[in-house]
Amino acid sequence: MADQAPTNRTKLTRAPDRGHHDRETIDAVLDAGLLCHVAYVFDGAPVVTPTLYWREGDRVYWHGSSASRMLRQSAGTEVCLTVSHLDGIVLARSGFHSSINYRSVMLFGTAEQVPDEEVAAVLDHFIEHLAPGRLETLRPPNPQELKATTVLSMPIEEASAKIRTGPPGDDEEDYALPIWAGVIPVTTTLGNPIPDPRLTVGIELPPDVTALYQTPWARPTTD
Amino acid sequence: MADQAPTNRTKLTRAPDRGHHDRETIDAVLDAGLLCHVAYVFDGAPVVTPTLYWREGDRVYWHGSSASRMLRQSAGTEVCLTVSHLDGIVLARSGFHSSINYRSVMLFGTAEQVPDEEVAAVLDHFIEHLAPGRLETLRPPNPQELKATTVLSMPIEEASAKIRTGPPGDDEEDYALPIWAGVIPVTTTLGNPIPDPRLTVGIELPPDVTALYQTPWARPTTD
Numbered sequence: 001m002a003d004q005a006p007t008n009r010t011k012l013t014r015a016p017d018r019g020h021h022d023r024e025t026i027d028a029v030l031d032a033g034l035l036c037h038v039a040y041v042f043d044g045a046p047v048v049t050p051t052l053y054w055r056e057g058d059r060v061y062w063h064g065s066s067a068s069r070m071l072r073q074s075a076g077t078e079v080c081l082t083v084s085h086l087d088g089i090v091l092a093r094s095g096f097h098s099s100i101n102y103r104s105v106m107l108f109g110t111a112e113q114v115p116d117e118e119v120a121a122v123l124d125h126f127i128e129h130l131a132p133g134r135l136e137t138l139r140p141p142n143p144q145e146l147k148a149t150t151v152l153s154m155p156i157e158e159a160s161a162k163i164r165t166g167p168p169g170d171d172e173e174d175y176a177l178p179i180w181a182g183v184i185p186v187t188t189t190l191g192n193p194i195p196d197p198r199l200t201v202g203i204e205l206p207p208d209v210t211a212l213y214q215t216p217w218a219r220p221t222t223d
Numbered sequence: 224m225a226d227q228a229p230t231n232r233t234k235l236t237r238a239p240d241r242g243h244h245d246r247e248t249i250d251a252v253l254d255a256g257l258l259c260h261v262a263y264v265f266d267g268a269p270v271v272t273p274t275l276y277w278r279e280g281d282r283v284y285w286h287g288s289s290a291s292r293m294l295r296q297s298a299g300t301e302v303c304l305t306v307s308h309l310d311g312i313v314l315a316r317s318g319f320h321s322s323i324n325y326r327s328v329m330l331f332g333t334a335e336q337v338p339d340e341e342v343a344a345v346l347d348h349f350i351e352h353l354a355p356g357r358l359e360t361l362r363p364p365n366p367q368e369l370k371a372t373t374v375l376s377m378p379i380e381e382a383s384a385k386i387r388t389g390p391p392g393d394d395e396e397d398y399a400l401p402i403w404a405g406v407i408p409v410t411t412t413l414g415n416p417i418p419d420p421r422l423t424v425g426i427e428l429p430p431d432v433t434a435l436y437q438t439p440w441a442r443p444t445t446d
Contacts, residue, residue: 009265034309035323037260037305038271039262040269041269044264045301046270046302047262047329048262048271048305049305050260050327078267080269080270081271089435094361094364094368095347095363096364096368098353100257102273106270126318138316138317139317140318145317149319170419174362178423179362180360181419182432187411187412189409194311194390194407195403195405196393196404200398205403206403209314209403209407
């Protein structure tokens with residue numbers, strides 16, 4: 001898990017004090033999320049699609065239907081995968097310094113298709129990420145489902161994290177103004193499970209579902 | 224506010240029943256968000272950056288430092304702007320049908336730089352979107368700040384929304400399995416305001432900040 005030397009694309013030109021290139025920080029931001037945005041070039045123009053993702057060691061994975069245009073087009077091409085968490089609204093004493101607190105990661109690289117023989121195993125890891133402990137309770141995938149699923153991955157190599165925390169950074173002379181300033185925390189939380197209306201009578205909420213509240217992406221962070 | 228005829232890029236090839244091209248649906252998804260992801264092409268490769276955005280009528284706006292590489296590179300070029308809200312974890316009886324509930328919008332078009340003489344007015348709209356009622360309480364922007372800020376915009380023309388709601392869609396024969404299935408709602412909420420440690424003693428929390436809890440992007444949606 002080597003730290004990432006900044007490249008021309010991952011060196012932060014704006015607010016460089018918010019930038020991080022160490023793997024511990026990058027992995028923490030990645031592991032706190034469920035939804036990423038993958039950009040690729042389609043007929044010369046940029047396209048960015050939201051999709052579920054997960055990390056295994058030094059790689060990030062995402063998946064979809066084998067008939068998906070996004071997956072078909074981006075396999076073997078350069079992509080940019082970005083994960084962003086909104087943590088707070090920063091209300092400064094001027095519009096100019098009003099901002100947000102956030103954690104984000106950008107990864108650059110080539111999307112590689114996961115070979116057929118490895119798809120079942122990496123999809124198991126995805127279910128374990130989505131709902132730890134749930135995998136062994138589910139109806140296992142059949143060959144048609146595995147064939148219908150394409151998984152792409154990219155190494156965590158050309159990567160950077162950008163993080164803003166803390167109170168507003170106002171102009172020194174503005175602190176004396178009679179204006180309220182501060183941060184409104186933004187938190188993503190899980191609500192009470194809604195059972196499928198077609199759930200068989202007598203099936204209780206299992207421990208793996210209640211454990212969801214302890215998964216990394218469901219844990220609120222504090223500033 | 225004409226509805227959007229699907230183009231080759233906005234016609235949904237996967238799960239077309241989740242697609243919407245009417246402006247009411249597109250605007251509702253846009254107005255419920257604060258952070259978007261803008262993709263552009265940089266030296267032939269895709270880049271996607273998270274950034275704040277706001278809608279005014281038939282256009283979407285985003286802004287940043289005039290020194291920002293993203294803004295410099297994307298002005299006058301084709302971009303793709305995507306807004307995504309994660310609404311729930313859909314736990315099916317198989318991994319294959321496990322999914323998420325979400326609302327997303329993709330816009331395609333050319334990023335246009337807002338002329339200097341209009342920047343002050345559109346930034347006022349941004350502050351009104353971020354925190355309605357706050358604008359008139361703030362120290363106004365000065366000429367240096369306006370010069371240091373670049374605003375880009377694009378029309379809502381080539382656009383589509385994609386929405387998934389409701390319970391899992393399992394294979395018919397799987398409903399009889401003794402497996403819990405359902406949806407875990409995901410909600411983004413605002414926490415209690417954290418006053419700036421440098422806040423002048425005696426400044427109370429103003430109504431515009433408490434009103435933040437009623438802004439569209441802070442209102443949780445129900446499934």
